[in-house]
Amino acid sequence: MSFFKRLKEKITKQTDTVTEKFKDGLTKTRDNFSSKVNDLVARYRKVDEDFFEELEEILIQADVGFDTVMELIDELKMEVKRKNIQDPAEVQGVISEKLVEIYNSGNEASSELNIQETGLTVILFVGVNGVGKTTTIGKLAHKFKSEGKKVVLAAGDTFRAGAIEQLEVWGERVGVDVIKQDAGSDPAAVMFDAIQAAKSRNTDILLCDTAGRLQNKVNLMKELEKVKRVIEREIPGAPHEVLLVLDATTGQNAMIQAKTFKEATNVSGIVLTKLDGTAKGGIVLAIRNELHIPVKFVGLGEKMDDLQEFDAEQYVYGLFADLVEKEELEEQ
């Protein structure tokens, strides 16, 4: 049985709404990607340089990382040469096989959150400006609250105008406490306060917001390191998760973001936001392949419950659904 069929069977067994949400959210990515591959295969009679160049463009267009694309194309060329493939239709199978291979080559880091059985779990959120850190925190707070956990938010973005107020609005909406200081104060001091408050209030989960910063600003990255150090000092083993929030519409720069933030704060997972609005999200492949950071959540809409736990298999299936169906048709 082919990889896809196994995947499909596994997923169709999970007959819940989550799969539907994933499929809907990824419709644009899928339509763009697999229909283009299908179209490419249909148009070419022979596998040649032009064929590969177009394939390259399709992958680049999906924002799959540049290096990953180059690697993939090279491998494909070799495979085609080795098996002496002439017919584009035959290449199609190899393409999906290789993509899945790339996806699986990222080590099997769990996409589950590291939540402490007892005591406080601290989650630190980092990322560049405007990716949706505060919104993600709001949504996650809602999720944890509805699971019956006691949540506290730390307003660590003391720089951007209105950021503290934004988190406070989320706090009110969800019904959780927000620990804050005045705008312009030291974010590390806010974290210190928040940890003391969380401890004394018997909190299960502390979600720490930070100001957005571009990864090439050395001083701001150092500030972030300090924030993390303060948390580490107050609670051994914390922060239990450092989540990098990435905007799915970001291009190749997402790779650099992931790399630099990982160096500074040892990122343990990724939240990919705004995946519903984009035709892309191909960067997930590259990040997994090159940086080995698991994606833990994806944002598929603006509603409070539109933050979904990331399921790698569902993602791959969502991406290749058309290819799978085609494969089945051909077999019949």
Added chain:
Amino acid sequence: MAFEGLADRLQNTIQKIRGKGKVNEADVKEMMREVRLALLEADVNFKVVKEFVKKVSERAVGQEVMKSLTPGQQVIKVVKEELTALMGGEESKIAVASRPPTVIMMVGLQGAGKTTTTGKLANLLRKKYNRNPMLVAADIYRPAAIKQLETLGKQLSMPVFSLGDQVSPVEIAKQAIAKAKEEHHDYVLIDTAGRLHVDEALMGELKDIKELTKPDEIFLVVDAMTGQDAVNVAQSFNEQLGLTGVVLTKLDGDTRGGAALSIRSVTQTPIKFVGLGEKMDAIESFHPERMASRILGMGDVLTLIEKAQANVDEEKAKELEKKMRTASFTFDDFLEQLGQVRNMGPLDELLKMMPGANKIKGLNNLQIDEKQISHVEAIIKSMTKEEKTHPEIITANRRKRIAKGSGTSVPEVNRLLKQFEDMKKMMKQMSNMQQKGKKKGGLKLPFNPFQ
């Protein structure tokens, strides 16, 4: 600075062809393959890349290049011209309505930086064009978006019109314009909520605001880090609203800036401004030619000169020059000069505008520590008046005192004194050269923005 990665790759490619006495089709083809990859890697839209490569190739193997004496240089010239054309050719201006107020609508995806840009733009309108703008908070959806604009307004001491988040944005816009007329504001900047270009209901709301306010400018705010989707977003907003300009934000990051290169050519909408930082004055007009020049490593001396002119007092500069000539340059002068240079912006950004600066080894990843400059300032400020004018009197004991007073160390003080001494020597040499030069027909100081 953005574009660096792209610049590196393009320049390496160009280096190979620069000195060639003969350029044949194979050379051009080889080069264009590299150019294509460099552009794709920089997130330039693949269609735009295709078109660009085709155009440059055609021109490069054509008569104008092959017949010239320096074909390598000519190819580079073609690349630069086409790159400039790609980004829009000329610098474009901001509209002025014949009957004020001029209405500007800010639109875009979530998180692109609309609210910050609205504040920056208003600040620029007031500072550079002497206008009297009013800000309008029409983002009623994102929590605290109104508060954000109000905070910015307070920082800039600029009026912000808001009706809270229970009134429809269309109604807010309508009342805002009436109010602006009443209070004689000549510009009205409407900050709208971020939305997806595929969200029909919210796009409809923008159309309603447009219908009602008849804006003179509709600016799409785009994150410069956006990937291949940038053109789809721009195209969709353009089709539905008819954009008049684009503002690119977060260009102070290390993005390769493909969005900047793609949007103009796909939508025919000019890039009017670029955002270069989080502070309210971090916005600049977009100059396609200068940007092309920067990408190809030819520097951007024009912007550097403009910055110097805006920040350096001409009278003082002349005085300084005289002091340099007569070698009566003191630590006070040095301090003053340091302050003026700092006003021009972060030093590493300034350095990168110098032609060929990115070819200097080590400079590429240079992060000038602004703190170090603060140290220098502190050391000088810890000197007595006499010490500043006659640094030769600074003995070991005085050095200790200065180090203590400035919170630095004796070696640091020594280093500065040594540097200052060397600088004075160099000035003396230069002024000698100049004196001699003048007799023979004039040799000028190497860097003086006013000549």
